[in-house]
Amino acid sequence: MVKQHDFKKCDQSGFCKRNRQFADDAAAAASSWTSPYALDEASITFHDGQLSGTVLKTLKEGGDTVKLPLTVTFLESGVARVTLDEEKRQKGDIELRHDSKARKERYNEAGKWALVGGLKVSQGAALSDKADKGFTNVLYGQGGNHQAIIRHHPFAIEFQRDGETQVKFNDRGLINVEHWRQKIEKPVEEKKEGDEEKKGEQDNNNKEETKGEDESTWWEETFGGNTDSKPRGPESVALDISFPGYEHVFGIPEHATRLSLKTTRYVLRVTVDSPKLTTG
Numbered sequence: 001m002v003k004q005h006d007f008k009k010c011d012q013s014g015f016c017k018r019n020r021q022f023a024d025d026a027a028a029a030a031s032s033w034t035s036p037y038a039l040d041e042a043s044i045t046f047h048d049g050q051l052s053g054t055v056l057k058t059l060k061e062g063g064d065t066v067k068l069p070l071t072v073t074f075l076e077s078g079v080a081r082v083t084l085d086e087e088k089r090q091k092g093d094i095e096l097r098h099d100s101k102a103r104k105e106r107y108n109e110a111g112k113w114a115l116v117g118g119l120k121v122s123q124g125a126a127l128s129d130k131a132d133k134g135f136t137n138v139l140y141g142q143g144g145n146h147q148a149i150i151r152h153h154p155f156a157i158e159f160q161r162d163g164e165t166q167v168k169f170n171d172r173g174l175i176n177v178e179h180w181r182q183k184i185e186k187p188v189e190e191k192k193e194g195d196e197e198k199k200g201e202q203d204n205n206n207k208e209e210t211k212g213e214d215e216s217t218w219w220e221e222t223f224g225g226n227t228d229s230k231p232r233g234p235e236s237v238a239l240d241i242s243f244p245g246y247e248h249v250f251g252i253p254e255h256a257t258r259l260s261l262k263t264t265r266y267v268l269r270v271t272v273d274s275p276k277l278t279t280g
Contacts, residue, residue: 006224012223013223014216014217015178015217015234018178018213018214019176022174023174033173034154034173035156035170035173035174035175036058036060036154037057037058037154037170037173037177038055038056038058038154038155039053039054039055039056039070039152039153040055040152041152044136046127046138048123049075049122049125049140050071050073050074050121051072051073051136051150052069052070052072053069053070054067054068054069054087055067055069055070055084055155056068066086066179067087067088068084068085068087069087070083070084071083071084072148072150072157073121074121074125074138074140075115075117075118075119076117076120076122076123077115077118078140078141078142078146079115079117080140080146080159081111081115082169085108086177086180088179088180089104089105089180094180094232095182096231097183097219097229097233098231100231102231122141124140125138125139125140126140126144127139128147134152134153135149135150135152136150136152137149141161145162146159146160146161147161147163154173156168156170156171156173157169158171165244166244166245167243168241168242170239170241172240172242173240175237175238175239175240176237177237178234178235178236180232180233180235181233183233217234218233219233248260248261249261
């Protein structure tokens with residue numbers, strides 16, 4: 001038996017609503033949609049089985065960008081591990097609210113317990129000289145029969161085995177890494193006589209003046225009588241991963257159900273590593 005009321009539904013969870021809205025906006029835009037994430041070609045380096053670079057997230061307001069360091073590590077086991085972080089969080093160049101003692105960087109220890117086959121880096125991985133303009137290709141795996149095709153703009157990765165595509169990462173452009181932003185504390189205004197009469201009119205004016213994203217769940221959320229005060233603000237990660245040609249993808253579901261996972265738009269808050277290419 002599952003007590004459904006003890007678990008949040010998407011419309012009760014801020015990070016889920018935000019990321020689903022992001023995906024819905026992309027779907028509504030259809031062919032005119034362009035992902036705001038692009039790999040800076042000048043930043044790409046490759047050394048000892050590891051590709052590094054910087055993904056730039058373009059913000060709507062003013063065209064400013066957020067730097068997201070990218071690392072794609074090719075392992076002897078045949079796994080390609082993709083790590084995408086935020087430069088400001090990595091460097092601790094953020095301010096936590098309420099003098100919180102929480103760690104400023106994102107959790108980044110999933111590789112210690114989530115990856116099967118060890119973390120030994122593939123010494124045989126190498127850049128391919130056959131990549132098209134705007135792409136970087138890496139050959140790896142036994143006999144070089146695995147290939148990662150990395151698209152720069154918009155950022156995406158296609159993982160192949162023996163020339164056949166197994167996994168597509170951000171193929172639809174739905175990846176969304178919520179970047180750090182500073183909370184602007186609004187001064188609390190004292191109530192004056194006659195304020196109640198004007199409240200309805202002011203609320204209507206505020207709705208008309210409201211622009212940009214809904215910040216109502218960025219800094220605090222309450223569910224089941226418990227309040228989550230978010231000293232680091234919004235920091236969820238939504239991923240866009242597809243497995244072309246496969247009818248079933250097996251894994252551990254969030255709640256009790258079959259191990260053959262259902263099609264989902266669910267979003268994750270943790271570091272996620274790309275699946276092994278031998279998944280089938």
